[in-house]
Amino acid sequence: MRKVVFFLVPRLHLLDLAGPAQVFSTAADLGYGYQLYYVAETEEVSTAQGVPVKASLAWPELGRDDLIVVPGWRSPRLSPWPPISARSKQVLRTHHASGGSVASVCSGADALGAAGLLDGRRYTTHHDLTEELAARYPKANIVRDVLYVMDERVITSAGIASGIDLALHLVAVEHGAVAAARIAREMVVYARRNGDELQESAMLRHRGHLSDLAHRVQDVIDSRYADRLPLADLARAAGVSERTLTRVFTAATGLTPLRYQQLLRLERAEHLIAHGTTVESASRVVGFEDPRMLRRLRSRTPAATA
Incomplete structure (x- = not known):
């Protein structure tokens, strides 16, 4: 059972969380073996859309097959520092150093950068934030105008709905494109694959119809x-x-x-x-x-x- 842990920060975007969570939840419902967790530094987390969400304060025990996802938060401009503690940064670093994967949606890339996980790697983020993040993390290589980028188990996506594309891609890597296409069809989404790897999977590219x-x-x-x-x-x-x-x-x-x-x-x-x-x-x-x-x-x- 692969664990997917969503690390929630204040004023997070609901779709940054709900999109990939729905993908992995649907995958679990279809028998693909995912277990979802929600962790934060406070038991109740505010969202940019005004709906509070509950989370656990305790991290589950993680292994190298598990994934941490950091959804983005409201950020027309970035705050001086990402709203995560030194302990949370250490959790991200330790999990990755132990062979695990970390991912971000939108401004969640700022949290990965603060944890030192973008240095020397390619990454992407929402188009409104690219210049700020490029200046903030000069040792990293930002990739513009793509939906997601994978580099040494650090997976970043552009923002909002692109979290769905990122999650579908991760399911396809683990279980095959047939599984991803099946999940996309269950979710009634157009399954784009315009990311860094396997950008144009035929199984998904030709599924955007209603026949x-x-x-x-x-x-x-x-x-x-x-x-x-x-x-x-x-x-x-x-x-x-x-x-x-x-x-x-x-x-x-x-x-x-x-x-x-x-x-x-x-x-x-x-x-x-x-x-x-x-x-x-x-x-x-x-x-x-x-x-x-x-x-x-x-x-x-x-x-x-x-």
Whole structure:
């Protein structure tokens, strides 16, 4: 059971907290093994939207698989110092030094910076705060105009709704993009992946539509992309003709079912190759009978390298 601890500071933004909390809570409801905690330096925490929230004063015991998330607080401009104590900074440092992960939403990056966790790393924050944080933490490298950045188990996001994107990405890293797509669909959100790593996951990039038929067929392809999936079989599973399936699927996703499956195979193969797998082995794993097909697909993709 992976623990996700939200560290709450005064005047926090509700959506900075609720967005990622909903992702991990939905993941837990679907059986993906998350346990959520809420910790603060006071038992009641004020929010920027006026709704007080309750939190524990005690930190749970944390391991290297666990995550601390610092939601942002109201900050048209940053306060001279982030509203966290020296003890809380030490908790953040110790958890990261022990192999754990820390994350922030919006101005929560200021807390990570105060704990020394941004130095020498890439990070991002809300666009209104980039110049101030860049000046405050000159040893860090701020990345503008992205939703989230991951650097050595320090994960930062741009702000407000981008906390949802960050959390979906972390679920995808841990449990696969199928799990993230499933959670996004449960939450009825457009599952963007415009972050620092795996920026354009095909599973999520082509889920921003409202066709239930296309979603059902994508569920089949997502879970069996390495198998042979004849159009006739997909149409039979969906209860429509091949012609209707092709028309509806293409209108919803911009791709034919075969092209969508090829993109999933290509993405998985690229991941394997980037981690040392040969083209031939990656080809077999993702379902290509002939590695020449994978090479052809890679040659047509600008980001792919031989």
